[in-house]
Amino acid sequence: MIIAVAGVKGGAGKTLVATSLAITMGNCRFLDCDVEEPNGHIYLRATRRKRERVAITVPKAKDWLRADLLPAARFCPYHALAVANGSLLVFKELCTGCGGCFMVAPPHSLAAEEHVVGAVWTGDGRGGIEVVTGELVVGSGRAVRVIRAVKGKAKGDRHAVIDCPPGITRPVFEAVRESDRCLLVTEDSPFGLEDLRAGLDGLRLTGARLGVVINRARGPAEGIRTLCAERGVPVLLELPFSREIAEASAGGRPCVDVSPRWADAFSALRERIGADAR
Amino acid sequence: MKIVVTAQGQDLDAMVDPRFGRCQYFLFIDTDSLSCEAQANPGREAGGGAGIQAAQSVVDRGVEAVVTGFMGPNASRVLQASGVKVYGNAAGTVRGALEKLREGKLTLLSGPSVREHFGLQNP
Numbered sequence A: 001m002i003i004a005v006a007g008v009k010g011g012a013g014k015t016l017v018a019t020s021l022a023i024t025m026g027n028c029r030f031l032d033c034d035v036e037e038p039n040g041h042i043y044l045r046a047t048r049r050k051r052e053r054v055a056i057t058v059p060k061a062k063d064w065l066r067a068d069l070l071p072a073a074r075f076c077p078y079h080a081l082a083v084a085n086g087s088l089l090v091f092k093e094l095c096t097g098c099g100g101c102f103m104v105a106p107p108h109s110l111a112a113e114e115h116v117v118g119a120v121w122t123g124d125g126r127g128g129i130e131v132v133t134g135e136l137v138v139g140s141g142r143a144v145r146v147i148r149a150v151k152g153k154a155k156g157d158r159h160a161v162i163d164c165p166p167g168i169t170r171p172v173f174e175a176v177r178e179s180d181r182c183l184l185v186t187e188d189s190p191f192g193l194e195d196l197r198a199g200l201d202g203l204r205l206t207g208a209r210l211g212v213v214i215n216r217a218r219g220p221a222e223g224i225r226t227l228c229a230e231r232g233v234p235v236l237l238e239l240p241f242s243r244e245i246a247e248a249s250a251g252g253r254p255c256v257d258v259s260p261r262w263a264d265a266f267s268a269l270r271e272r273i274g275a276d277a278r
Numbered sequence B: 001m002k003i004v005v006t007a008q009g010q011d012l013d014a015m016v017d018p019r020f021g022r023c024q025y026f027l028f029i030d031t032d033s034l035s036c037e038a039q040a041n042p043g044r045e046a047g048g049g050a051g052i053q054a055a056q057s058v059v060d061r062g063v064e065a066v067v068t069g070f071m072g073p074n075a076s077r078v079l080q081a082s083g084v085k086v087y088g089n090a091a092g093t094v095r096g097a098l099e100k101l102r103e104g105k106l107t108l109l110s111g112p113s114v115r116e117h118f119g120l121q122n123p
Helices: A014-025 A070-075 A100-104 A143-151 A170-176 A190-206 A222-231 A243-250 A260-273 B050-060 B073-082 B094-102
Strands: A002-006 A029-032 A050-061 A081-084 A087-090 A110-124 A130-136 A160-163 A181-187 A209-217 A235-240 B002-007 B025-030 B036-040 B065-067 B085-088 B107-109
Touching: A002 A014, A002 A170, A014 A029, A014 A160, A014 A181, A014 A209, A014 A260, A029 A143, A050 A087, A050 A143, A070 A081, A070 A100, A070 B050, A081 B050, A081 B073, A087 B073, A100 A110, A110 A143, A130 A143, A143 A170, A170 A190, A181 A190, A190 A209, A190 A222, A209 A222, A209 A260, A222 A235, A235 A260, B002 B094, B025 B050, B025 B094, B050 B073, B065 B094, B073 B085
Parallel strands: A002 A160, A002 A181, A029 A130, A029 A160, A181 A209, A209 A235, B002 B065, B065 B085
Antiparallel strands: A050 A110, A081 A087, A110 A130, B002 B025, B025 B036, B085 B107
16 A cells, blocks of 8 residues: 655645654655655664666757757757757756657757756665655756656555655655555644645545644644545544654654654554555 | 847837846847837746747847846856857836947846846746
């Protein structure tokens, strides 16, 4: 079973839920797809065994051919190419690696060049968890490529927990797609409620079975519960606004280590999801 | 001399558009006859790479110089590679900018004068 942990509002507790759920499940695979700021490995105390580069293929002109590359430059939907004085200029940071220019340009007039956009780390965390972490090169816009590379490490042999980036942007859909379950973590606040509404309506399209985790609950969280009832999505776990959980998170300790009460709460979450130990 | 001026309107009395990549119009002007042809900037609504697309469209028309307010790094790279002169810090009407160009009062840029996304952040 693949369980994606998503949520629109940043800082609502996605990594808290994803890491504690992974520890509760044990022997699973943790896929950190929050590639702009991956930090799940800290909570899972993961070593880093292997690093693989993630690269896209960008075009490079063979200037000596004097080929007409203007049609290829005009074709590029990302405006990553220009022709100046008969030479091709390549703006690698705009290139998505779609390969369209290779099809439009005269045959063999472009060479292929690798452009590194990120890396995937594989390592071992506590409780037999394999931790796979995606890291996007700072400033790069190719998050989807890195997320795809991370998800390529998921095989059917183990349950997987995916820590998603915040929001409901294209990278989030890449992180959630083909998951069996998607947990939306929200906080008990007006921002959390509105973002949850957007998240439920957007991530419904992934086909994953949705569930909600309410974090930092200060009371009955009526607005969130009413919304969930309207959308027919169950609230699977509620964590209170708690200083001790916040302190643990800030110190790199997972929520399940704070007290047996939260370890039990995550065990109940695992049972509700139906991901039995393997 | 055949030049292009970034403008907010379609004639010589329009205001200079300070942005290059996301300007509203390009005015292709012959500085001797003051003939003027307006063309909507194809880069204006681009999701990304506006400066590159705008610069390519200007280069393709074979102008000798660009007159604008500010120039970002990507557009600058295309124009420099094409050997097009870039005059920055233009303001006021296009007619006034042409006057300043004639008097040599515009700044000849040898590179970008603003960072990327300037035109998006200063609509």
